[in-house]
Amino acid sequence: MPFQKFIDYLQLEKNYSKHTILAYQKDLESFLEFNQTHFEENSIQQVNYSQIRSWIVSLVEEGLSNRSVNRKVASLKAYYKFLLKTKQIEINPLAKHKALKTEKKLEVPFSPKEMKEVLNDMQFEDTFEGCRDKLLIELFYATGIRRAELINLSVSDVDLGGQTIKVLGKRNKERFVPIPSLCSTLLKEYLAKREEVVNEASADCLFLLKNGHKIYESFVYRTINKYLSKVSTKLKKSPHILRHTYATHLLNNGADLNSVKELLGHSSLASTQVYTHNSMAELKKQYGNAYPRNSKK
Template identity: 60%
Template sequence: MSLKAFISYLSLEKNYSPHTVKAYRKDIEAFSRYCRDEHQINDIEAIAYTFIRGWVVSLVEKGVANRSINRKIASLKAYYKFLLRVGAVTVNPLAKHKALKTSRKIEVPFSEKEMEEVLLKIPFEDDFEGMRDKLIIELMYTTGMRRAELIALGMNNVDLSKGSLKVLGKRNKERIIPILPSTRKLFLSYFKKRSTLDFIEDAAFVFLSKSGNKIYETLVYRIINKYFSLVSTKVKQSPHILRHTFATHLLNKGADLNSVKELLGHSSLASTQVYTHNSIAELKKIHSSAHPRSKQ
């Protein structure tokens, strides 16, 4: 019952996205299975920190990355904080837990050349799926929107006359994002193809599968991976890399960090600053090639 109450708390009070809530539930259920299978304990509200340490060790032995383990423990920590708050427990067993050390995660964005090759040189099919795929890539690259925001984008949130979109970000925070003329043209072409579908189940949403249902996370990932694997040898070719690319390319061209923060829908500048290391590298390259002293 407490887990169900915690999930409701995350969804209704914290306004976490369904994707985030699902991740919390999976982590807590995984720990529950460990306690049941390894220690024959069904009530994880009554466990001691030693059991949590044992779970961490078992995850390490299975080869789970420290970053992933820290995320699982963070889910568990939030759960026990909730239990403490509602009076279900008197002590948080994770109160003094220290996260495992992790190396800095560096995500390499796509280059401008790679983006140009995908959007201008790859021959997308002139059908519903081809037009949809191209619009998805164009939209994520030119707006920086999150995958969840793209999936949830409603028909009534697209204003082509004003050249803007209204998206619902994290914590149900709305923001308006401008779209480029090229993106507007793609929208018009896509809507024509969309209208030819034999059946539409989820008409309120912009992006659909060919069966007429709202698109889903793995489909978006497959679309990005399919086209970028044709032009890029980067290990990671995910929707988030497109968001990362959007921010990096704007900063490389001199965009104001605070403006990029607003476009991305970040709540703090610190979240946006993770993208600046690529921008600084680009500035160093420009400085080195353009400054008169660089020839000395």
């Protein structure tokens, strides 16, 4: 593979998930194939910006959204940054490229009522699988961790006495996230039922399938979608929306933005600020209900 060293770099140094690395690989292969077809160019390192621009135009003409095109170009840009870093090229042909304009994507969090209906009112089976599924939802909502972070949790990462979990985030950055009493109680129950299925291969993996194997990304997504679909008509029902819900509900209830940043494992405050949109909407609603001059009486 012409970019194997870059793939190794993403995996070993950047600690990206398999899903993300595969996306990068496909984007680079797509660009290489385009250049081989249209410019008889077999090396991504040798292309210029006009060739890249032709690729971008072709993607748009194929009907890809600006957001999808930007994601593909971002893969290419990351590769050129790697080549610069390893001194394989002297100039980044994408250094002055400006991303295509996109509409701001607003992700709608679940309401407190919807979360209550899932976690308080819904009946989960009194089995290993029922307990695990409820804990998946509870832990996402109680901690705001990412899907990959949850999948890679170990039993040793759980501190029931201190009511915290140790999370290994992006770029191998560790953080400790508090868990509420209800979540801690459910964790104890799950750990007891987990003994029914655990085996040597998955001895320290926290979340398991009923056959004792470690859970995986699509399984987590299907589980979240399955249960949230019973209480919500929102189009998007995913682990990320639960993370979004966690942050929004914290901010709505007065949590400090910097504290939420640390809990989410964000490296910059700008990443956390995207969650303030819904909090501002809630604040305006409360203002409208409470401010005397808004009264129609």
